[in-house]
Amino acid sequence: MNRSELVAALAERADVTRKDADAVLSALAEVVGEIVAKGDEKVSIPGFLTFERTHRAARTARNPQTGDPIDIPAGYSVKVSAGSKLKAAASGK
Helix, strand or coil: CCHHHHHHHHHHHHCCCHHHHHHHHHHHHHHHHHHHHHCCCCEEECCCEEEEEEEECCEEEECCCCCCEEEECCEEEEEEEECHHHHHHHCCC
16 A cells, blocks of 8 residues: 555545545654654554654674775664554454
8 A cells, every 4th residue: 555545545534535535644754753763752553553763772783795894883773562452454464
């Protein structure tokens, strides 16, 4: 399912226009992005998803073609965890 299909499904379920559904989806993405960028708290939608900023330590990797070591600096990543209702839906329950 791509974004336009998701917006159409949301609009139908919520009985709103596609424009309104798209605006809400965009606003959700912006808010989650801002909170995760700050890194001081996580965003949790109970039963569905949790978004959290994590720190990745510096490490050494190898270039697969030459075998030379490559230093990868420390940085940040995003951890997304499925909630209980989403896990149950994925398992077919």
